[in-house]
Amino acid sequence: MGGTRGSLIDSTLISSHRGDGDVVHVPQRLTIGTGQTVVMHLLPPDGILVVGRAPEAGIRVEDASVSRQHVRLHLGAVVQVEDLGSANGTRLGGNRLRPHELTPLPPGQVVEIGSSWMMVANAPLASSTTRQLSPPVETTQPSADQADLSQEDGLVIQDQAMRNLHRLIERAAVSDITVLLLGETGVGKEVFARRIHALSPRAGRPFLGLNCAAVSPSLFESELFGHERGAFTGANQMKPGLLEAAEGGTVLLDEVGEMPLAIQVKLLRVLEERQVLRIGGTRPRPIDVRVLSATNRNLEADVEAGSFRRDLYFRLNSITVQIPALRERPQEIEPLARRFASLAARRMSVPTPEIDAEVWERLRHHRWPGNIRQLRNVMERAVVLAEGGRIGVDALPAEMDLGPAPAPPLPVSESPARASTQPVPTVSGGADDERRQILDALDKCAGNQTRAAALLGISRRTLLNRLAEYDLPRPRKRGKP
Numbered sequence: 001m002g003g004t005r006g007s008l009i010d011s012t013l014i015s016s017h018r019g020d021g022d023v024v025h026v027p028q029r030l031t032i033g034t035g036q037t038v039v040m041h042l043l044p045p046d047g048i049l050v051v052g053r054a055p056e057a058g059i060r061v062e063d064a065s066v067s068r069q070h071v072r073l074h075l076g077a078v079v080q081v082e083d084l085g086s087a088n089g090t091r092l093g094g095n096r097l098r099p100h101e102l103t104p105l106p107p108g109q110v111v112e113i114g115s116s117w118m119m120v121a122n123a124p125l126a127s128s129t130t131r132q133l134s135p136p137v138e139t140t141q142p143s144a145d146q147a148d149l150s151q152e153d154g155l156v157i158q159d160q161a162m163r164n165l166h167r168l169i170e171r172a173a174v175s176d177i178t179v180l181l182l183g184e185t186g187v188g189k190e191v192f193a194r195r196i197h198a199l200s201p202r203a204g205r206p207f208l209g210l211n212c213a214a215v216s217p218s219l220f221e222s223e224l225f226g227h228e229r230g231a232f233t234g235a236n237q238m239k240p241g242l243l244e245a246a247e248g249g250t251v252l253l254d255e256v257g258e259m260p261l262a263i264q265v266k267l268l269r270v271l272e273e274r275q276v277l278r279i280g281g282t283r284p285r286p287i288d289v290r291v292l293s294a295t296n297r298n299l300e301a302d303v304e305a306g307s308f309r310r311d312l313y314f315r316l317n318s319i320t321v322q323i324p325a326l327r328e329r330p331q332e333i334e335p336l337a338r339r340f341a342s343l344a345a346r347r348m349s350v351p352t353p354e355i356d357a358e359v360w361e362r363l364r365h366h367r368w369p370g371n372i373r374q375l376r377n378v379m380e381r382a383v384v385l386a387e388g389g390r391i392g393v394d395a396l397p398a399e400m401d402l403g404p405a406p407a408p409p410l411p412v413s414e415s416p417a418r419a420s421t422q423p424v425p426t427v428s429g430g431a432d433d434e435r436r437q438i439l440d441a442l443d444k445c446a447g448n449q450t451r452a453a454a455l456l457g458i459s460r461r462t463l464l465n466r467l468a469e470y471d472l473p474r475p476r477k478r479g480k481p
Contacts, residue, residue, distance in 0.1 A: 030073075031174045034063045034116040040174075043120070049073040050084075051113065065114030079105045079120050088114040110201050119174065119201055156336050159329035165321055166195075172319050173199035180256075180316050181294040183323035185462045186373030189294035190252065192321060197250040202290055205249030210242050213255040213461065220263050222279055225270070231280025243276050243287050250290045255459075256316065257297035257308060268312045291316070296462065326371040333363050336372060340379035341391070353386040358393050362400050367434050369466070370457025377457050399437040435470045438463070447475035 030041045032051070041059055043049070049058040054068035061070070067086040074080040083090040085099040091112040097103055105111060110119050157163055172179055173196045181189040190209065197207045215223055226241030242251055253259070259267070270276050271291060275284040293316045302308035326333065338355070345352040359382075368374055378397060385395040437456065445451040453463040467474055 030059070030118060030120055032059065032061060032116065032118045033175050034061060043073075043075060043079075046076045049075060051118065052084075061113070061116055063114055063116045066116055067114070070113050071111075073105075074102060081105045081111055086113070156332055156339060158331050158335060159324070161324055162329060162332070165192075165323065168319070169196050169321060170199055172196065174201065176290050178290075178316050178318045179292050180299075180320045181292065181323065182299075182320060183294075183296060184325050184369075184371055185296050185458045186371035187323045187325055188372050189323060190254065192323065193250075193252045193292045193294060196292060197290075200250065200290065202249050206246045207250050207252070208242055208246040209252040209254055211254045213258040213459070217260050217263075220260060221266065224263065225266065225276050226278040226281075228278050228280035231278070235280070238278075241276065241278065243270065243289055244285060246289045248288055250292060253291065253293040253316075255295055255297075256293040257295040257299055257302055258461075259308075261307070261309065264309045264312050268309065268315060271315055293317075296459070326368045326375060330364055333368075333375065334360060336375055337363055337379050340376045341383055344380040344383040348383065350383070351389060353383060353389050353391045355391045356393065359391055359396065362393060362396055366400050367437075369434050369437065369462075374457030399440050434466070435472070438466055438470070438472070442475050449474070 030043050032039055032041065049072070050069050051057060051059045051061060051066075051071050051073065052069040053061060053063065053066045057069060065088050067084070067088070069084045070086045071090050072082040072084055074082065080102045081090065081092070081097070082102050083097045083099050089112075090097045092103060092105070092109065105120055110117050157166055169179070169192060179193075179196060181192050183189055193209070194207060197203060210223060212220075221227075222235075222239065222241065224241050224243060226239050226244055227235050229235060229238045270287070273284070274288070275286045277284045299308055299313055299317075303310045303313050326336075337360075341355065342352045363375075363378075370377070378400070381397070382391045382395040386392075387395075438452070441452040441455045442449070445455060449463055450460050453460040456463065458466075464474070466472075
């Protein structure tokens, strides 16, 4: 992608008018993509801007399929695009534009210029990098901390690593590049996936998800690819699969590591050919979907073990986003807890309770094996049990007793001799606390692993992994508690 003139700033402006005659500045940006390279540009409030390969173009695109002067953008309250007689044409909605004919360009609509594309959007990407094409206009932006807690979509972003991740997905969102979301159960992988969809050109189309761990192998192919009437016993009517139903939108394959190998082979072919064949069908159907995937498994290890196809793994993880566990971003615990308490109170039509200082102490010391999902459950429970408009420690689960304060790990030089054969835990007492919580949950649920996992705010598979990690026997059900 070629260079553009100007410095880097964080927002764009375009002018419109209110009824009282005052000029109102509405955010506006232009995104251009070539291959897997995406650059965002600041648009001036009005005027004419040429996009092309020539060095003198207002926005230069280094792509041999783009003409030297490919299109002209007419800027204003409504942006219009004009093809300048380009060799490879300009397409909007799949239709080639006639040369020198002005066509309105709606926000979020992708325009193809040769083999590259561009899109105008109304809202700037928070903290993203854009390129200035006109003198900067003074704007008032909230501070980083204010922005973290005042976003309309309810995001709480105070950890620097999380800020970096959100900047990454904002850049990835505007293209169709595949994204693999990794992290423990409950860290917010689906939240990230929905944000990618919301910031993408596909935002107005469906967002559909499939939990691969919850689908039986016999139904997997039908759920994903669909079936024709009479394709198998019980197929009384035609059913489009998830990939067809999400046409033009985004599909999230959650817990993708649980996908059977036979389905992995078929999914890879669908992603490569961009068409799907229903069970019992004879004619493939073209599809236009973006595929995101998420897992709490180590897919690289699964690839080495032969339980996950290497070619599909590379196809799904053009960009990998590793979401840190909640215990690794403790500064976000309090704002998240306040938000969950406020939302729970709103749903119950009660005032948001005050929260005692000792409650914060316990929340900060907890290990949070179920991460954000567990924190949300704890705060919803606390709002229900709050007395006198206050949440005290009595409203917290019993397993959240403080116990001994966590101590820092021993330096390697001070580790005892046996450390050469036994790993030193990074946080003293943390594993013991989690082990005790698991045992308590299993006892409360009479050995029912599914119910115990729900109580802990984790998946059943994660619970089984924890049992193996702590060398705990898998309990048998003892009947209802």
